[in-house]
Amino acid sequence: MSNPSENKIIVGRWFTDFWGKTCNLGIVDELAAPDMLLQYSLHEPRRGREDVKAFMTGFREAFPDLNFWGAADLIAEGDYVVGRWEGGTHTGPAFSDFLSGSLLAATGRKMRFTGTTVLKIVDGKIVEEVGLDDGVTALTQLGLIRAV
Amino acid sequence: MSNESENEIIAGRWFTDFWGKTCNLGIVDELAAPDMLLQYSLHEPRRGHADIKAFMTGLREAFPDLAFASTADLIAEGDYVVSRWEGGGTHIGLAFSDFLVGSLPAATGRKMRFTGTTVLRIENGKIAEDIGLDNGATGLQQLGQLIVLATAKRAFSAVSNRRGALKGSGIKKQEAECLPRQPTLKVHAALQIVR
Numbered sequence: 325m326s327n328p329s330e331n332k333i334i335v336g337r338w339f340t341d342f343w344g345k346t347c348n349l350g351i352v353d354e355l356a357a358p359d360m361l362l363q364y365s366l367h368e369p370r371r372g373r374e375d376v377k378a379f380m381t382g383f384r385e386a387f388p389d390l391n392f393w394g395a396a397d398l399i400a401e402g403d404y405v406v407g408r409w410e411g412g413t414h415t416g417p418a419f420s421d422f423l424s425g426s427l428l429a430a431t432g433r434k435m436r437f438t439g440t441t442v443l444k445i446v447d448g449k450i451v452e453e454v455g456l457d458d459g460v461t462a463l464t465q466l467g468l469i470r471a472v
Numbered sequence: 473m474s475n476e477s478e479n480e481i482i483a484g485r486w487f488t489d490f491w492g493k494t495c496n497l498g499i500v501d502e503l504a505a506p507d508m509l510l511q512y513s514l515h516e517p518r519r520g521h522a523d524i525k526a527f528m529t530g531l532r533e534a535f536p537d538l539a540f541a542s543t544a545d546l547i548a549e550g551d552y553v554v555s556r557w558e559g560g561g562t563h564i565g566l567a568f569s570d571f572l573v574g575s576l577p578a579a580t581g582r583k584m585r586f587t588g589t590t591v592l593r594i595e596n597g598k599i600a601e602d603i604g605l606d607n608g609a610t611g612l613q614q615l616g617q618l619i620v621l622a623t624a625k626r627a628f629s630a631v632s633n634r635r636g637a638l639k640g641s642g643i644k645k646q647e648a649e650c651l652p653r654q655p656t657l658k659v660h661a662a663l664q665i666v667r
Contacts (some may be wrong), residue, residue, distance in 0.1 A: 328549070364608045399552045399591070401476070406547055406554045408591065440589045440605050442547070442556060454556075456589050458513035465645040 328400035331445040335398060335405045338443070338450060343411070345391040347384055349377050357449040364439075364455045387435070389466035395438065405443045416445035476548040479594045483546055483553040486592070486599060493539040495532055497525050503544075505598040512588075512604045515570055527570070534568035534576065535561030535584075543587070551600075553592045560585035 334355055341351035352373050363369040363377045370379045392411030399406040412435040423448050439457030441448055482503055489499035500521050510524045511517040518527045532538050540559030547554040562583045569575035588606030592599055 399547060399549045399554055401547045401549050401550075402545075404547045404554075406552075406589075407592065438605075440554075440591060442554065442589060455608065458605060 326403045326445070328402070328405070330448070331403070331405050331443075332398045332400050334448065334450065335400075335407060336464065337445055338453075339392070339394060339407060339409070340382060343392040343409070352377050352380075353358075355448075355450050357446070357451040360450055361437060361452045361454070363453070365457060389413050403420055403444050403446055405445060407441045407443070408438070409441065410436070410438040475550070476553075478597065479551070479553050479592075480548050481545045482594055482597065482599065483548075483592050486602070487540070487542060487555060487557070491540040491557075492527060493541075495528060495538075497528065500525050500528075503597075503599050505595065505600045508599055508601065510602045513606060530568070530570055533564075534565045534570075535563055536565050537561045540588075551593050551595055553594060555590045555592070556587070557590065558585070558587040570601060 338351060338355055341348040356373050356376055359372055360376055361371050362371060362379060370376050390411075390413045392409050394407060395405040395410045396408040414434050437458050439455050441453060441455035443454075486499060486503055489496040504521055504524060508524060509517060509519050510527060514579070518524050538559070538561035540557050542555055543558050544556045560583065563576060563580045566578055586607040588604050590602060590604035591605075593601040650660055
């Protein structure tokens with residue numbers, strides 16, 4: 325029997341400990357289903373606790389100040405919770421490794437974007453996290469894509 | 473009937489008549505709030521009946537076979553209805569300049585197809601907001617509108633090879649616990665931008 329109120333609490337903890345300013349990967353062992361699917365438009369899909377942890381480890385290694393937060397109330401019905409969020413990163417040490425000095429503005433290159441994530445929760449475990457975002461904005465900010 | 477059930481019916485009719493295979497713009501007069509906001513990541517935000525009708529008219533002139541359809545049950549709570557969808561169209565019509573990232577000349581013949589998530593806010597039986605996100609980058613690539621810089625691949629290799637440089641960078645201890653103990657992690661997996 326799905327419980328939207330409980331599911332919102334689970335998602336709140338997930339967003340804080342997985343996506344927030346500080347990362348506690350123990351939350352994956354606690355809240356992720358063993359074969360959890362994590363899928364975001366800019367990334368390859370990841371499946372299972374180890375893969376999901378590796379995803380976040382790599383992401384935060386590239387962007388050590390990565391931080392995302394809720395931008396609106398969660399929407400929950402049945403097994404699903406929808407979160408609307410924003411966040412990103414300021415230029416971290418990773419950027420200065422590959423952006424040439426002449427391209428790098430004084431303030432550095434920030435990545436800041438918004439998104440919507442749909443999570444499916446079954447028996448208190450997150451089985452799916454599927455997110456979309458205005459990734460074109462993010463990639464343009466990073467100077468990694470440009471319009472033709 | 474609950475508020476959510478009524479809202480799901482409104483959402484269903486909106487998706488069919490505004491975004492579906494055939495378009496009936498009368499649905500805007502019927503279901504849109506007077507100052508309704510329509511906002512999708514690849515486009516400028518549009519507001520109000522005339523603006524929203526103009527948006528869809530222009531889009532369908534460029535992509536005459538435009539069609540989007542639900543891929544899963546709607547999710548409804550309170551004033552909100554969330555739809556997950558997919559669709560697209562073929563650019564066989566007029567030149568199109570409504571993308572934030574540039575313009576298409578006429579009739580490129582290219583197909584775009586992508587998925588998305590939309591959040592509708594419905595108040596007193598009228599749609600106040602239709603805000604969507606999508607795999608727009610995929611769509612634009614299909615249309616040939618994006619160039620993904622090859623530096624991305626080199627960049628992420630450089631980062632993973634220089635993991636040692638992160639020491640002394642000021643990363644907090646809690647964040648450091650998320651870093652791998654082995655220095656062989658491939659950072660390019662974190663941002664697979666280059667396909």
